[in-house]
Amino acid sequence: MRIFITGCAGFIGSNLTDRLLREGHEITGYDNLTTGSMEFLKEAEQNKAFTFVQGDILDPDLLTDSMRQCDFVYHLAANADVRFGTDHPRKDLEQNTIGTFNVLESMRKNKIRRIVFSSTGSIYGETVVIPTPENAPFPVQTSLYGASKLACEGLIAAYCEGFGLQAWIFRFVSILGERYTHGHVFDFYKNLLANPRELRLLGDGHQKKSYLYVQDCLDAIFLAVDKAEEKVNIFNLGTDEYCEINDSVKWITGHLGCDPALTYAGGTRGWIGDNPFIFLDCAKIHGLGWTPKLKIKEAVIKTTEFLANNQWVFKEK
Amino acid sequence: MRIFITGCAGFIGSNLTDRLLREGHEITGYDNLTTGSMEFLKEAEQNKAFTFVQGDILDPDLLTDSMRQCDFVYHLAANADVRFGTDHPRKDLEQNTIGTFNVLESMRKNKIRRIVFSSTGSIYGETVVIPTPENAPFPVQTSLYGASKLACEGLIAAYCEGFGLQAWIFRFVSILGERYTHGHVFDFYKNLLANPRELRLLGDGHQKKSYLYVQDCLDAIFLAVDKAEEKVNIFNLGTDEYCEINDSVKWITGHLGCDPALTYAGGTRGWIGDNPFIFLDCAKIHGLGWTPKLKIKEAVIKTTEFLANNQWVFKEK
Numbered sequence: 001m002r003i004f005i006t007g008c009a010g011f012i013g014s015n016l017t018d019r020l021l022r023e024g025h026e027i028t029g030y031d032n033l034t035t036g037s038m039e040f041l042k043e044a045e046q047n048k049a050f051t052f053v054q055g056d057i058l059d060p061d062l063l064t065d066s067m068r069q070c071d072f073v074y075h076l077a078a079n080a081d082v083r084f085g086t087d088h089p090r091k092d093l094e095q096n097t098i099g100t101f102n103v104l105e106s107m108r109k110n111k112i113r114r115i116v117f118s119s120t121g122s123i124y125g126e127t128v129v130i131p132t133p134e135n136a137p138f139p140v141q142t143s144l145y146g147a148s149k150l151a152c153e154g155l156i157a158a159y160c161e162g163f164g165l166q167a168w169i170f171r172f173v174s175i176l177g178e179r180y181t182h183g184h185v186f187d188f189y190k191n192l193l194a195n196p197r198e199l200r201l202l203g204d205g206h207q208k209k210s211y212l213y214v215q216d217c218l219d220a221i222f223l224a225v226d227k228a229e230e231k232v233n234i235f236n237l238g239t240d241e242y243c244e245i246n247d248s249v250k251w252i253t254g255h256l257g258c259d260p261a262l263t264y265a266g267g268t269r270g271w272i273g274d275n276p277f278i279f280l281d282c283a284k285i286h287g288l289g290w291t292p293k294l295k296i297k298e299a300v301i302k303t304t305e306f307l308a309n310n311q312w313v314f315k316e317k
Numbered sequence: 318m319r320i321f322i323t324g325c326a327g328f329i330g331s332n333l334t335d336r337l338l339r340e341g342h343e344i345t346g347y348d349n350l351t352t353g354s355m356e357f358l359k360e361a362e363q364n365k366a367f368t369f370v371q372g373d374i375l376d377p378d379l380l381t382d383s384m385r386q387c388d389f390v391y392h393l394a395a396n397a398d399v400r401f402g403t404d405h406p407r408k409d410l411e412q413n414t415i416g417t418f419n420v421l422e423s424m425r426k427n428k429i430r431r432i433v434f435s436s437t438g439s440i441y442g443e444t445v446v447i448p449t450p451e452n453a454p455f456p457v458q459t460s461l462y463g464a465s466k467l468a469c470e471g472l473i474a475a476y477c478e479g480f481g482l483q484a485w486i487f488r489f490v491s492i493l494g495e496r497y498t499h500g501h502v503f504d505f506y507k508n509l510l511a512n513p514r515e516l517r518l519l520g521d522g523h524q525k526k527s528y529l530y531v532q533d534c535l536d537a538i539f540l541a542v543d544k545a546e547e548k549v550n551i552f553n554l555g556t557d558e559y560c561e562i563n564d565s566v567k568w569i570t571g572h573l574g575c576d577p578a579l580t581y582a583g584g585t586r587g588w589i590g591d592n593p594f595i596f597l598d599c600a601k602i603h604g605l606g607w608t609p610k611l612k613i614k615e616a617v618i619k620t621t622e623f624l625a626n627n628q629w630v631f632k633e634k
Binding site: 105 | 457
């Protein structure tokens with residue numbers, strides 16, 4: 001099978017690419033390299049079954065052309081920058097909503113029927129049901145990022161109904177692991193490198209978040225694609241535990257052997273539209289036989305180890 | 318108060334314009350006149366408090382410029398063509414999702430805080446909860462139209478959270494009444510004019526739909542804007558009854574005094590992505606003290622009377 005992966009040079013995308021190549025698939029990887037890195041495709045590039053196209057999902061002609069001969073699309077390219085949405089509201093609209101529309105149109109033109117999409121637990125907004133199942137009460141959006149991913153989900157489902165596509169949509173918690181280059185562990189580590197005696201945290205440190213290790217995430221995706229046969233298959237992906245930001249800081253500083261003075265920006269939220277408690281009910285994916293192998297603490301430490309061994313990632317940005 | 322109305326020359330928009338002018342507001346009406354008609358603005362144009370701008374919501378500069386000095390936005394401009402979404406999927410994305418983004422950006426530039434938005438009961442997809450309340454289980458989209466309105470709702474809510482806007486979002490059933498120029502009563506009437514002896518219906522005629530009279534709809538909107546004070550206020554608007562397509566055909570032909578042979582395209586759905594049963598739980602708006610004055614049958618007959626007296630509308634398209 002020839003698989004098309006958007007965002008193949010990103011954190012999750014490059015890990016996905018390596019896994020699918022190891023399983024013997026042919027891959028066309030597509031990435032504009034604005035946040036992705038060719039460094040993450042070093043292993044893939046050794047493999048004859050891998051073809052890389054540097055392209056933007058906002059370039060519909062190149063996208064359609066590059067997708068030819070493919071049987072399946074993993075659409076991971078996105079603006080994943082949930083925190084700074086209000087600084088540039090057009091970015092989520094273009095890179096997520098319009099980009100996903102372009103991917104769907106290219107699939108239609110190439111008669112490709114199946115798509116995996118990386119959505120987010122952020123689309124539950126400030127839900128009152130925690131842990132939050134996939135069929136939680138119709139949520140009200142609180143971030144431009146969540147709103148744009150919701151728009152993508154809607155488009156994908158409508159294409160399934162209207163054009164006979166089949167979709168697997170995954171609402172992730174934050175993902176951790178090798179090649180992670182974006183998010184709170186990254187920021188903490190970077191700041192501690194610059195000054196190990198002090199660390200400033202957003203919010204009050206009690207924001208509760210759930211995290212998932214990237215290989216556990218990929219295991220769940222492969223299982224769902226294999227087993228779930230609805231027209232539109234929606235799954236939460238997370239661990240059955242959560243931690244406070246204060247916990248993850250403790251694990252990181254403990255691993256680094258530093259003891260910074262902690263200061264807090266204050267408030268219950270890290271940023272505008274931040275949800276102070278994201279914790280997903282993952283009973284649906286568990287029902288297919290999946291459980292994550294790593295605890296949040298282990299995933300945080302693996303991430304810290306990756307950052308320690310790959311300090312070039314801090315210079316790329 | 319100076320109110321900005323997008324889609325002011327449309328069915329609901331022009332009725333809204335007249336009502337708000339009668340209440341003494343100043344109105345800037347904005348419409349690209351692709352489906353709207355200046356004929357509907359005849360009364361408004363006699364009023365010095367009304368200013369008309371022919372413009373498209375996809376023209377952000379003109380939109381921003383026209384919105385200056387306004388205090389409140391009623392955003393009704395949209396591609397309301399739920400049936401033919403799969404013929405031109407880009408239309409819903411552009412005219413609904415991107416158009417709404419432009420309206421929100423223009424509001425932000427003009428420091429306008431309050432917006433009313435016309436959404437749709439179609440965003441509940443094929444929900445299992447009927448009658449469907451606003452907090453029904455997170456739905457899966459079935460039409461490009463519903464998906465695009467969902468995207469608009471998400472954007473508006475995120476702007477409320479991120480930029481301090483306040484919104485009133487109304488999920489309508491189909492609206493009937495004077496100046497109605499789009500939908501099943503229009504199609505039936507037009508076809509019966511051409512041939513009163515035969516009428517072909519989509520689906521099996523048993524599709525169940527709820528309808529609401531346009532003036533009842535406007536009463537509900539004004540009440541909600543007056544009374545509902547959340548950051549994001551979402552209301553279903555419909556009647557507490559439904560009819561089958563077969564019923565409305567009977568009322569229309571009875572009123573016209575014709576007795577056509579009915580033929581059916583077959584299937585439970587009128588078109589791809591059609592929901593065979595739309596019936597909204599309107600307890601939330603009832604809680605503010607609103608009830609519709611007209612029954613569905615009366616609204617259908619009022620619509621038929623309007624069409625009978627305004628047969629020019631069939632020639633405009």
